[in-house]
Amino acid sequence: MSEIIKNGQIQADEWTVLRLAEGDDAATIELPHGRVIVPLAVWLARRESLLAQAEAGVLGVWLTGSDDPAAIADDLPTLQLVAVNFPKFVDGRGYSIAALLRTRYGYGGELRAIGEVLRDQFFYMKRCGFDSMQPPAGRYTHAQLEAALASLGTFTEPYQSAVDVAEPLFRRHLRPAPAKEQA
Amino acid sequence: MYQYDEYDQRIVDERVAQYADQTARYLAGELSEDEFRPLRLQNGLYIQRHAPMLRIAVPYGNLRAEQLRMFAHIARTYDRGYGHFTTRQNLQFNWPKLEDVPEILRLLASVQMHGIQTSGNCIRNVTSDPFAGVAADEAIDPRPWCEIVRQWSTFHPEFAYLPRKFKIAVNGAQEDRAAIQIHDIGLDLRRDAEGKIGFRVLVGGGLGRTPILGEEVASFVPWQQILNYCEAVLRVYNLHGRRDNAYKARIKILVKALGVEEFARQVDAEFVHLKDGPSTLTQAEIDRVAGRFNDPVLTPLPADEAYRARLADDRAFANWARRNVRAHRLSGYASVVLSLKKSGIAPGDITAEQFDAVADLSERYAQGEARVLHEQNLAFASVREADLHDLWQQLHELGLATPNIGLLSDIISCPGGDFCSLANAKSIPIALAIQDRFDDLDHLHDIGDLELNISGCMNACGHHHVGHIGVLGVDKNGEEWYQVTIGGAQGNQASLGKVIGPSFAAAEMPDVVESLIRSYIDNRNEGEAFIDTVRRVGIEPFKTRVYAERSARQEERKPAHV
Incomplete structure (x- = not known):
């Protein structure tokens, strides 16, 4: 069982991420047993039959960079886990998708980063509204993951508004201006 | 600052x-x-x-x-x-x-500096008018706005992994010295009919492989909303910019693909949600940031008579003052450009000894501050007219008083193939060879305003597209060749240069520039600058001259038949 970071702690993970291989049919592919995160295409093709599992909290949906979060906007009150896939860690679309899910669409459940999820991006992920991060299986040892927890707090007082802290620095703190100097 | x-x-x-x-x-x-x-x-x-x-x-x-x-x-x-x-x-x-x-x-x-976001596919260091705060033609000081954009963009979590690099420039003067039309976002400070401050927003400018001038996506965004508006632009780009091909990944390609109207519509659709959100700026924040610049309070002085007398009887000093000294918004003061374009020195290079000496001079004459020009020179923003002669003498000893600002030898050049692994060709030796050919000051002053820009590859760090004369290093079967454009310009009348024809070998470049200059001198009207002659007569006379003289040179070099 792989380990993830959730709410700032390392946890064992019990979810399986279903990925479609070339030629797999979203409408008919067999779902693995247990808790499963299905791609958006599977959810859209079989929404009616999967709704009960989603309501029971054993089925989540993942989006990738080219997916429009509006496609699941109406389902967000039902879903308890939504994941956003980072096909490469330098593909930053997932940050905007996460921000949209949390702000525009008001999603309040677990928001998980999957795919090429690396510790040096944890801070930005947290700021964009991810509360769980799932690095690739085997990428980090338990000790490395423990050390990586510190990455969540690299910057203690960020400048700008984001999902985790909505107020920018200038609204959070009184920042004094110095007195004018006479030449 | x-x-x-x-x-x-x-x-x-x-x-x-x-x-x-x-x-x-x-x-x-x-x-x-x-x-x-x-x-x-x-x-x-x-x-x-x-x-x-x-x-x-x-x-x-x-x-x-x-x-x-x-x-x-x-x-x-x-x-x-x-x-x-x-x-x-x-x-x-x-x-x-x-x-x-x-x-x-x-x-x-330890001295409030860093290398944050100076490279990578993120929002880069914001740039602006080097004479901000002191220029005579300034309407609104852009520096506090630059600092606000700097803070907002520093570690912005949503925009750290964009499709490609992203550059923002801010202008607040009549004459655009920040080159806002060649930036991903160009912010032009202005006042509306009621005198309220806001920004005209240009998007999608950039040089590189596909040079494009930015287009207006908003004619007036009130200052309170400017960060919200920039977030909307960045979000549309982050989600929809191309990631399959690095050469087509800049926002300019997205703007062109969608068309500026459709792009602006998508930005507006985002902006509706972001407007009046937490990033909305407050007067208190603007005042705080402006206050932290801690500008020295300068009192206007009477025009300095001794300075004017020296100009009349010291020709070398007058030449320097004509090219390297600029008008200041206050009487009795001037801005001074320190030339990093001395013949024989790579454009923009500066030694440790010069750094220290410039620091000392800045404290003595310029309130301890200096500015960097995107033309790769330095400047002191506020110098008393009465100090100009002393300052000139000391700059002269340091090799920083070459009186060539805005002249042919004030070449912009990227580091090129001597340093950069992206380059197709060397840039610095070309710049040095041209400077060497045109080292006669009287001739340079006669040629007048002329910007010559050199890039060692199409990434265009040397801004060759907007040089009055642009030189681009190209690779032809493993050899270094140079393509020449003329008619490019930065500033309010920004334009992209046109290629004059087949490229040249490195050794030919001083001759090519000389042919261009001869053609200009023959075609110019009284008092007309190079760029204006090109605009009036077109590139043909230049092109004809360059290639005719090139053929003649090649004929000369052929061994005689015996």
Whole structure:
């Protein structure tokens, strides 16, 4: 069982991420047993039959960079886990998708980063509204993951508004201006 | 200039700690090359031809004496005794060791500096008018707005991994000295009919492989909303910019593909949701940031008579004053440009000794501040007219008083193939050869205003597209050749140069420039600058002359038949 970071702690993970291989049919592919995160295409093709599992909290949906979060906007009150896939860690679309899910669409459940999820991006992920991060299986040892927890707090007082802290620095703190100097 | 408060300082200190840890993990083999690359790039560190290159942010070109001295220290300790100013108002060191960079960044943080987001696919260092705050034609001081954009864009979590680099420039004067039309976002400060401040917003400008001038997406965004509006632009780009091909990944390609109207519509659709959100600026924040610039209070002085008398009877001083001294908004003061374009020196290069000396001079004559021009020169913003002669003499001794600002020998050049691993061809030797050919000051002054820009590859760091004469290094079967354009311009009448024809060998370049100059001199009207002659007569007379004289030279060199 792989380990993830959730709410700032390392946890064992019990979810399986279903990925479609070339030629797999979203409408008919067999779902693995247990808790499963299905791609958006599977959810859209079989929404009616999967709704009960989603309501029971054993089925989540993942989006990738080219997916429009509006496609699941109406389902967000039902879903308890939504994941956003980072096909490469330098593909930053997932940050905007996460921000949209949390702000525009008001999603309040677990928001998980999957795919090429690396510790040096944890801070930005947290700021964009991810509360769980799932690095690739085997990428980090338990000790490395423990050390990586510190990455969540690299910057203690960020400048700008984001999902985790909505107020920018200038609204959070009184920042004094110095007195004018006479030449 | 802007003084950090405890929060600004904490952010750069935390950045140093973060990067030190990342470097240690890279050296220990815990981070792969691919994983480490964007992390080092977003701290300004490239791996270059000979060694790493470290690019240090000079926010909108503002420097203090203690920072210049730190550059001198770093140049001596970690480099080969010099640095290089870039066309984005930044400073580069070409020889630091990767292992030393965390310590260099720690030293920089001790003087409120860093290499944050000077490279990589993120929002880069914001640039602006080097004469902000003192220019006679300034309507609104852009510096506080630049600083606000700098803080907002520093570690913006949503926009750290964009499809490609993203550059923002701000202008607040009549004459655009920030080149806002060649930036991903160009912000033009203005007042509406009621006198309220806002921004005209241009998007999608850029040079590189596909040079495009930015187009207006909003005619007036009220200042309170400017960060919300920029977030809307960035979000549309982050989600929809191309990621399949690095050469088509800049926002200019997205704007062209969608059309500016459709792009603006998509931005507006985002902006509706972001407007009046938490990033909305307040008057208190603007006042606070403006207050932290801590500008010296200058009192207007009567025009200095001794200065005028010297101009009349010291020709060398007058030549320098004509080219290197600029009008100031206050009487009795002037701005002074320090030329980093002395013949025989790579454009933009400066030694450790010069850094220290410029720091000393800035304290004596210029309130301890200096500015960086994107033309790769330095400036003192406010010098008393009464001090100009003394300052000139001292600059002259330092080799920083070449009276060539805006002239043919004030060449903009990227580091080129001598340093950069992206380059197709060398740039600096071309610049030096042209400077060497045109080293007669009287001739240079007669030729007048002429901007010659050289890039060693189509990434266009030397801004060749907007040079009155542009030179681009190209690779032809493994050999270095140079393509020449004329008619490009920066500023209010920005335009992209047109290619005059087949490219040239390096050794031909001084002759080619000479042919262009001869053609200009023959065609010009009284008092007409090179660029205006090109605009009036077109490129044909230039082209004809250049290739005719080239053929003649080739004929001459053919051995006679015996």
